[in-house]
Amino acid sequence: MKKAWVWFGCSVGVLLLAVFVGLSIMAGSPKDAFGMVRYALPHMHRGTLKVGDDAPDARLVALDGSSHFHIRERTGIRPLVLVFGSYT
Amino acid sequence: MAKIYDDYKDHADFLTIYVREAHPTDEWQMKSNVKDDVCYAQPKNLEQRVAIANDFIKRFSYPVPFGIDDMSNAANDAYAAWPERLYIIDESGHIAYRGGMGPFHYNPAEARAWLAARFGGVTPPASNSAPSQPFAR
Numbered sequence: 001m002k003k004a005w006v007w008f009g010c011s012v013g014v015l016l017l018a019v020f021v022g023l024s025i026m027a028g029s030p031k032d033a034f035g036m037v038r039y040a041l042p043h044m045h046r047g048t049l050k051v052g053d054d055a056p057d058a059r060l061v062a063l064d065g066s067s068h069f070h071i072r073e074r075t076g077i078r079p080l081v082l083v084f085g086s087y088t
Numbered sequence: 089m090a091k092i093y094d095d096y097k098d099h100a101d102f103l104t105i106y107v108r109e110a111h112p113t114d115e116w117q118m119k120s121n122v123k124d125d126v127c128y129a130q131p132k133n134l135e136q137r138v139a140i141a142n143d144f145i146k147r148f149s150y151p152v153p154f155g156i157d158d159m160s161n162a163a164n165d166a167y168a169a170w171p172e173r174l175y176i177i178d179e180s181g182h183i184a185y186r187g188g189m190g191p192f193h194y195n196p197a198e199a200r201a202w203l204a205a206r207f208g209g210v211t212p213p214a215s216n217s218a219p220s221q222p223f224a225r
Contacts (some may be wrong), residue, residue, distance in 0.1 A: 003200045007164065009203060010195055015169060017147075022093040022100050024202075025176070027118075028174075032116070032118070035115065035116025035117075036116065036186075038116070039115040039195065040110075040116060040124040040171070041106070041173040042104065043170045043171075044170065044171070044189060046189065047167065047168025049167065049168065049175075049183055049186055050145060050186060051182075051183050051184065051185065051186055051210065052182055052183065053179060053182065053183045054182060054183075055175070055182060055183055056166035056167065057159070057179050058163035058167075058168075059158065059167050060105060060136075060155030060157060060158070061134060061155065061156040061157075061158050062153055062155065062156070062164060063138065063140065063141060063142055063145065063156070063215055064138075065134065065135065065138035069155065070187075071103065071155075071163065072106075072181065074103055074153075075101075075177050075179070075181050076179060077101075077177055078099065078100050078179060079099075079100040079101070079104070079177065079178050079184065079203075079206070080100065080101045080102070080103060080104055080176065080177040081093075081096075081100055081101070081102045081174070081175075081176050081178060081199060081203070082105060082167070082174065082175040082176070082177065083089050083102065083103070083104040083105065083144075083152065084105050084107055084163075084167060084169035084170070084172055084173045084174070084175075085104070085105075085106070085107065085110075085166070085172035085173075085190070086107055086108060086109045086110050086140075086170075086171065086172070087106075087109065087128060087140050087141075087143070087201040088110050088111040088112055088117075088118075088121050088124055088126050088127075088128060088143045
């Protein structure tokens with residue numbers, strides 16, 4: 001019974017190592033694999049919006065840092081292209 | 089994206105929404121960030137987020153209308169936007185195009201195709217001239 005647990009533990013360890021090596025190759029390096037798992041995956045969500053859904057609203061801050069406006073203030077007359085992203 | 093904006097700004101409205109950083113120095117920084125001199129820590133408050141957004145605008149003379157997600161990340165959460173994503177909302181306020189999750193499925197050509205189908209085609213720019221920053225593509 002104890003031997004089975006050792007085999008199970010070793011198998012899980014080898015599997016985890018293989019996943020990490022695979023991620024490292026995919027991401028570019030072990031450091032990038034760690035960054036992907038630690039920082040990217042928790043923030044990546046497929047979301048539930050689909051074509052035809054009501055577009056959600058949200059309040060945004062203008063570049064002056066003090067005034068605000070809403071996404072939906074910009075809709076209704078022409079199509080609105082939303083471009084989400086960051087600098088880095 | 090600036091080129092698509094130039095081509096279709098007479099037909100559609102555009103809004104860039106700056107969300108939390110994808111590759112800040114204190115999280116998952118990429119080598120390309122150092123090479124491109126784009127090194128920022130993840131903003132801890134709105135003032136820092138606004139400052140980075142303004143740096144971006146200034147560096148690229150970015151022409152597209154711009155808004156900043158506040159520290160509650162409400163826009164990001166509502167649109168599952170991080171790290172980068174495109175949507176088109178039609179005149180009736182419904183999602184007309186939902187782009188894939190960046191970076192691998194971030195595809196401005198799809199948004200361009202939607203606009204072209206609606207308003208007519210404009211010759212797309214040469215792909216090898218695109219800068220690396222997502223907003224500028």
